Amino acid sequence: MHDEELLKEFEFFKVKEGRFRISLTTTCNARCWFCHNEGSIPPVKIDGKNGLQHKTHTCSTQEYITLVETLIDLGISRLYFTGGEPLISPKLDPILESIPLHEKNEFKVIIATNGILLKKKLDSLSNKHIDKLKISLHAFSDESMWNIERTRSIDVVKASIVQAKEIFPEIEINTLLMPENQHEIMDIIQFARDLQIDIEILELVWTNYNRPTYTEKRLSTYDLAEELIKQGGREHINKPGIGVNLKMIEFENCSVRLMDNSLGSSYVETCSACPLKSSCVEGFWSIRVDPEGFAQPCLLRSDLRIDLKPLIHDPESLKKFIPLWIGAFMKGIDISELDILERVRNK
Numbered sequence: 370m371h372d373e374e375l376l377k378e379f380e381f382f383k384v385k386e387g388r389f390r391i392s393l394t395t396t397c398n399a400r401c402w403f404c405h406n407e408g409s410i411p412p413v414k415i416d417g418k419n420g421l422q423h424k425t426h427t428c429s430t431q432e433y434i435t436l437v438e439t440l441i442d443l444g445i446s447r448l449y450f451t452g453g454e455p456l457i458s459p460k461l462d463p464i465l466e467s468i469p470l471h472e473k474n475e476f477k478v479i480i481a482t483n484g485i486l487l488k489k490k491l492d493s494l495s496n497k498h499i500d501k502l503k504i505s506l507h508a509f510s511d512e513s514m515w516n517i518e519r520t521r522s523i524d525v526v527k528a529s530i531v532q533a534k535e536i537f538p539e540i541e542i543n544t545l546l547m548p549e550n551q552h553e554i555m556d557i558i559q560f561a562r563d564l565q566i567d568i569e570i571l572e573l574v575w576t577n578y579n580r581p582t583y584t585e586k587r588l589s590t591y592d593l594a595e596e597l598i599k600q601g602g603r604e605h606i607n608k609p610g611i612g613v614n615l616k617m618i619e620f621e622n623c624s625v626r627l628m629d630n631s632l633g634s635s636y637v638e639t640c641s642a643c644p645l646k647s648s649c650v651e652g653f654w655s656i657r658v659d660p661e662g663f664a665q666p667c668l669l670r671s672d673l674r675i676d677l678k679p680l681i682h683d684p685e686s687l688k689k690f691i692p693l694w695i696g697a698f699m700k701g702i703d704i705s706e707l708d709i710l711e712r713v714r715n716k
């Protein structure tokens with residue numbers, strides 16, 4: 370296959386706001402029972418005496434910085450910093466310091482956080498070029514927060530959201546609907562609406578780690594959407610062309626975006642032959658980079674991880690490799706067949 374065809378796929382990925390989710394750590398100050406940990410072993414599992422271990426944090430600050438520079442050069446429009454909990458990583462500040470002032474239509478820098486440390490970090494974050502903060506708020510009381518995240522700091526998280534709204538250009542609340550917070554979900558949504566903050570309600574994404582309880586724990590957002598429409602919200606469906614389709618309920622000053630499994634997701638050619646497709650909720654939308662410097666093209670396929678670290682030391686090759694690798698995945702081509710690495714090095 371010609372490079373041009375693969376590059377065309379990569380252009381589609383960019384135009385549709387395909388993103389990079391960069392994990393700065395796999396460790397966390399919470400223990401959410403459902404956590405997908407962006408494809409790594411979830412913190413809650415590592416607490417058990419089962420021999421499971423966190424990823425080694427071998428990607429250095431400078432390596433992250435080179436990667437981020439390359440992604441910006443390539444025109445990736447969404448750079449997420451995630452974890453584990455990114456606010457516990459000492460690498461976050463220097464990486465953010467390396468990101469230049471930019472317009473949000475050039476690219477967006479987004480931090481996903483559970484909010485527990487946000488209050489303490491607000492000062493240092495406020496002078497970085499961050500476009501958006503996505504703050505998880507899965508509970509409205511300490512009791513529910515304990516049942517979900519094994520920590521009790523709901524007042525701190527709520528207060529940080531209020532403060533963050535005054536500092537950052539954009540804030541979004543993220544809430545996973547589950548049996549443990551079903552009784553509080555309307556309080557959480559009302560909290561967002563009162564503050565005029567957009568909120569995304571997620572449905573549980575299947576992983577091999579939450580598999581034992583998935584069927585019992587996954588709740589549909591359908592009834593919630595109906596309730597919000599009764600309250601005056603206007604519904605429309607957003608099909609971004611990449612990742613999950615969303616139900617949007619618009620109110621005057623904010624929107625509630627609901628993931629709804631029944632609306633489906635977008636898949637690419639590799640997905641048609643994927644053995645995990647029947648369990649895959651997200652579809653293709655995001656490249657995940659872990660703290661070892663490996664990238665994987667979707668949450669469930671750690672078998673497709675590739676090591677970016679050698680290429681990070683040769684940024685010109687990295688810049689040629691990423692578009693061809695993403696294009697190959699989208700076209701359903703095994704990268705070993707393509708010998709992409711050889712090709713980029715010989716160009």
Ligand SMILES: C[S@@+](CC[C@H](N)C(=O)[O-])C[C@H]1O[C@@H](n2cnc3c(N)ncnc32)[C@H](O)[C@@H]1O
Nearest residue numbers: 403404405452453454481482483505543573574
């Ligand atoms: C892995 S967390 C990392 C960032 C940060 N620690 C946090 O919790 O926001 C990123 C996002 O993934 C969501 N998430 C984690 N596991 C999930 C799952 N199995 N299904 C749906 N969303 C999930 C979290 O709620 C959070 O909004």
Ligand code: SF4
Nearest residue numbers: 397399401404453483
């Ligand atoms: S706070 Fe985020 S990273 Fe930590 S356990 Fe919960 S979902 Fe996972």
